[in-house]
Amino acid sequence: MAKNDTRRRTLADAGLTVLARDGSRGLTHRAVDLTAGVPTGTTSNYFRSRDALIAGLVERIGERLAPTAEDLERRASDAPSAALFADYLRDIVRRLTDDRDVTIALFELRLESSRRPEVAAVLGAWQRAGFDGDVAFNADAGLPGGRREIALFHYAIDGLLLDRLTTPIEPERSTDQIIDDLVHGLLG
Numbered sequence: 001m002a003k004n005d006t007r008r009r010t011l012a013d014a015g016l017t018v019l020a021r022d023g024s025r026g027l028t029h030r031a032v033d034l035t036a037g038v039p040t041g042t043t044s045n046y047f048r049s050r051d052a053l054i055a056g057l058v059e060r061i062g063e064r065l066a067p068t069a070e071d072l073e074r075r076a077s078d079a080p081s082a083a084l085f086a087d088y089l090r091d092i093v094r095r096l097t098d099d100r101d102v103t104i105a106l107f108e109l110r111l112e113s114s115r116r117p118e119v120a121a122v123l124g125a126w127q128r129a130g131f132d133g134d135v136a137f138n139a140d141a142g143l144p145g146g147r148r149e150i151a152l153f154h155y156a157i158d159g160l161l162l163d164r165l166t167t168p169i170e171p172e173r174s175t176d177q178i179i180d181d182l183v184h185g186l187l188g
Contacts, residue, residue, distance in 0.1 A: 008046050011036050012060035015043070015053060020104035024112040029053065051118055057105065058126050064102050065095050080142035086183040088143065089153060093175055096161050103161060144187050156182050 014036035019027050029043040032053070036042070047053035071091055078084045096103045113120035131154065135147050145153075160178060163169060170178075 003046065007038075007042075008056070009060060009063075011038070011043050011046050012056045013064075015047075015057050016060060016064075016105040017101055019057065019108050020101035024108050027053070051122075054109065054119055055122050058109065058122050061102055061106055061109075062126060062130070064099055067091060067095070075141065080144065082144055082183050082187050084141075085138075085143045085145065085187065086179055089157065089179050089183065090176060093157060093160065093179060096157075097164060097175070100165065103165060107162065107165075149186055152186050153182065156186070 011032055015027065015032045018031045018035050022031065027050075029047070029050075030040060032043040033040050043053065047056050075084060075088060078087075109119060109123050113123045131150070134150050134154075137143075138145060138150055160175070160182075164175060
């Protein structure tokens with residue numbers, strides 16, 4: 001059977017929906033088939049095993065959460081500053097909160113990775129590549145902060161997203177205010 005990239009992305013998107021809605025225990029080939037509205041067995045034609053399905057979901061998360069060329073180009077001409085770094089963080093948080101199912105699915109995979117080494121390996125490689133890309137981007141763009149500060153911002157953003165996607169401890173504060181406070185607190 002010829003593999004269709006559009007169908008593969010559609011199935012991965014349906015898998016992310018299932019993962020966000022039903023958790024990792026609900027992620028089955030059949031559930032993805034039902035959510036995608038395709039004949040039974042279609043998902044297993046594209047993702048032969050659960051591990052292959054998870055790897056496909058991780059790949060799709062990366063595609064859906066990647067910054068646009070326009071976003072990167074818009075910032076490229078700005079002078080490096082804490083304000084530019086805050087703008088960069090706002091963009092990351094916006095992409096993660098705009099695509100709520102993808103972010104919840106990512107958290108689900110991170111939780112599953114604590115129990116399944118094979119998921120940890122796939123997710124860890126993807127996260128390290130993203131982190132290293134952020135470090136390189138930060139250095140190339142001349143933004144303040146080094147590897148340590150970027151790691152601290154990753155930790156802070158994870159906590160912020162978990163807070164915003166569930167029950168916020170300060171629902172009256174805007175996400176932008178919190179990001180400004182994080183940047184000021186970590187970069188001074």
